[in-house]
Amino acid sequence: MASTAKTIEPIISAAWGKPQSWTLDSYRKRGGYEALKKALQMEPAAIIDEVKKSNLRGRGGAGFPTGLKWSFVPKDSPKPKYLAVNGDESEPGTFKDRYILEDDPHMMLEGIAIASYALGVHTCYVYLRGEFKFPAERTQAAIDEAYKAGIFGKKVLGKDYELNCYLVRGAGAYICGEETALLESLEGKKGWPRLKPPFPAVVGLFGCPTVVNNVETLASVPAIFQQGADAYAKLGTDKSGGTRLVCLSGTVNRPGVYEVSMFTTLAELIYDDKYGRGMPAGRKVKAVIPGGSSAPVLGADELDVAMEFEALKVKQTMAGSGGVIVMDDATCMVRSLWRVARFYAEESCGQCTPCREGTPWQTRLLRKIEEGRGEPGDIDMLSNVASSIAPYPPIGLGNTICALGDAAALPTHSFLMRFRDEFEAHIREHRCPFGDKPWGSFGDWS
Amino acid sequence: MAEPLFTSEEQKKFDAGIAEIISHYPLDRKSAGMLPALRLLQEIKGWLPPEGLRLVAKHLEVTPERAMEVASFYVMYHLKKPGKYVIDVCTNLSCSLWGAEKMLAYLEEKLGLKAGEANEKFTLRETECLASCGTAPCLQINEDHHESLTQAKLDAILAKLS
Numbered sequence: 351m352a353s354t355a356k357t358i359e360p361i362i363s364a365a366w367g368k369p370q371s372w373t374l375d376s377y378r379k380r381g382g383y384e385a386l387k388k389a390l391q392m393e394p395a396a397i398i399d400e401v402k403k404s405n406l407r408g409r410g411g412a413g414f415p416t417g418l419k420w421s422f423v424p425k426d427s428p429k430p431k432y433l434a435v436n437g438d439e440s441e442p443g444t445f446k447d448r449y450i451l452e453d454d455p456h457m458m459l460e461g462i463a464i465a466s467y468a469l470g471v472h473t474c475y476v477y478l479r480g481e482f483k484f485p486a487e488r489t490q491a492a493i494d495e496a497y498k499a500g501i502f503g504k505k506v507l508g509k510d511y512e513l514n515c516y517l518v519r520g521a522g523a524y525i526c527g528e529e530t531a532l533l534e535s536l537e538g539k540k541g542w543p544r545l546k547p548p549f550p551a552v553v554g555l556f557g558c559p560t561v562v563n564n565v566e567t568l569a570s571v572p573a574i575f576q577q578g579a580d581a582y583a584k585l586g587t588d589k590s591g592g593t594r595l596v597c598l599s600g601t602v603n604r605p606g607v608y609e610v611s612m613f614t615t616l617a618e619l620i621y622d623d624k625y626g627r628g629m630p631a632g633r634k635v636k637a638v639i640p641g642g643s644s645a646p647v648l649g650a651d652e653l654d655v656a657m658e659f660e661a662l663k664v665k666q667t668m669a670g671s672g673g674v675i676v677m678d679d680a681t682c683m684v685r686s687l688w689r690v691a692r693f694y695a696e697e698s699c700g701q702c703t704p705c706r707e708g709t710p711w712q713t714r715l716l717r718k719i720e721e722g723r724g725e726p727g728d729i730d731m732l733s734n735v736a737s738s739i740a741p742y743p744p745i746g747l748g749n750t751i752c753a754l755g756d757a758a759a760l761p762t763h764s765f766l767m768r769f770r771d772e773f774e775a776h777i778r779e780h781r782c783p784f785g786d787k788p789w790g791s792f793g794d795w796s
Numbered sequence: 797m798a799e800p801l802f803t804s805e806e807q808k809k810f811d812a813g814i815a816e817i818i819s820h821y822p823l824d825r826k827s828a829g830m831l832p833a834l835r836l837l838q839e840i841k842g843w844l845p846p847e848g849l850r851l852v853a854k855h856l857e858v859t860p861e862r863a864m865e866v867a868s869f870y871v872m873y874h875l876k877k878p879g880k881y882v883i884d885v886c887t888n889l890s891c892s893l894w895g896a897e898k899m900l901a902y903l904e905e906k907l908g909l910k911a912g913e914a915n916e917k918f919t920l921r922e923t924e925c926l927a928s929c930g931t932a933p934c935l936q937i938n939e940d941h942h943e944s945l946t947q948a949k950l951d952a953i954l955a956k957l958s
Contacts, residue, residue, distance in 0.1 A: 430822075439927050440924070440925055440927060441925065442888040442889050442890060442924070442925040442929065443889070443890055443925075443929050444925075444927065444929070445927040445928055445929050445930055447927075448927050448928075479927070480835075480870070480872045481872070481884075481926055481927070481936060481939065481941075482927070483939040483940065483941065484941060516820045518831060518832060519831070519832070519835060520831065520870070521831055521834070521835065521870030521871070521872040521873055522870050522871035522872035522923075523869065523870050523871065524924065524925075535831065536828060537825070537827070537828050538827045538828040538829060538830030538831060538856070538858075538866065539830070539865075539866060540865060540866055540869035540870075541869065541870075556822065556825055556828075597929060597930060598930065599890035599893075599929035599930050599932065600889070600890050600893045600929075601893055605890075605929070605930040605931070605932070606930045607930060639889075643888075643889060643925075673929070675889055675890055675893075675929070677893065681893065685892075686889055689887070689888060689889045689892055690888075690889055692924075693888055693924050693925065696924055697924060699869075789892055789893055789895070789897065790893075792893055792894050792895060793893075793894035793895025793896075793898070793899075793932070793933060793946075794895065794946040794947060794948075795895035795898035795899055795902065795933075795946075795947060
């Protein structure tokens, strides 16, 4: 299909794939660290105002306005303040931050320096998921370069302002992407989320005011000071400025990470020549998860929706972390949900009873149904178990300390709402109607 | 007499590493270095032997129980000695749509191991999302990432493991 999607100038992904894009030299040739120079001439409060004006929203999943989050940090606290970078990318369908860390880590480091200066932070911890060996190597090399170049250290670009930045690798726990679990993990503990309030902006790392920002969020900050906040805001919608990265995976011709306008629709992402290039021959879209595995699933007739926070909310789903997973018409929805449910059961930290008990219960029921052992009543039971973890709707008011419970229940509710007939067919026929190839025949495996 | 935990080379690496780790945190927050310290120990020994956990706890001024609590929470720490090559196969949704379940079955047959089992050479594990959904299916071998796998590509990778 010829491209009809609105063209944008890429911001975050502009240098990806170019020679040595990850080095300081390359970043500087592209105007890197000029935004930091500008910001260092400004009053910290004015920097926060600019970020507010830009309408930048957090790219980690919740989409909270970044400038507003920064403004919650108390200015008169006698305690040190911290910045924690959330690079614990692990939600199925989400793989964008890895590209920033591998291909252009200095863009994130510049965002870190601007944010830290604005917030009065002198120590930043970049927390990357443990499995990210190569991204961690690239990021550490960039941090080392930044120290040598006087970007980090005793005097940031010669100004009387000290900033230290340390890389910490997790050890394989999805829950540590939840901001308070991330802080626990940074404090050297198991990743058990904390009750909120107090929010980390007031009581965070080591009991001190702390901002937790996603990798892409911070990588978006330099552009605000290069282009000006108004120009950045105008790239997006009234409530969501700039561009965003989306991760396209599943059964499409060209999966990948694409930087898109907030006005790009899901249908354009899947079919447009610039992005997914449509479905493999003979396949049709059956379902799409629009924002990481926790986002409620949409049906094939619901793809004419812009991939931005508000528009997806109207559809009772969410933009989340930008992870778009496409399932074709040969895909078994029971097996798909089983796979997603297993993830949440595996990754539940075990602190809250509804999540600890409910997530494996969902998984067992789904396995039973998929294997043809389902009984009448199992679907209602599944729905009840999910409701015990988090009722549906609304989104975000579950019965657990953190949103992992919501994340585990939302897929169940939405799959049952949109594809209930497939669950019933499994029980009625005592087998998976898709036979022994419930994933179709995608991929080069016999 | 019990064998010492470290050779002299390993001891040097551990001491330097621990000092560096502790320097990243406030003086009264040494215990924050737990994750990097456990990673350091595992890099040196290949796993987390009990005497190593006690040593890390001592350096970070916490109880050995606390070190164990953390070590047992995270899947990347090995509390038992694993095979020489730890293979983590992602079977989550995007990878399975590109054949990961079949890839795992292929590996199980080829290695003569079920997911979750180990022998001296291999530990085979089913793992959750490795953030490589656009280049599925994928797996990691001792943290080295391999993506867009086909049967031929996987065979070539395995053939290089001695």
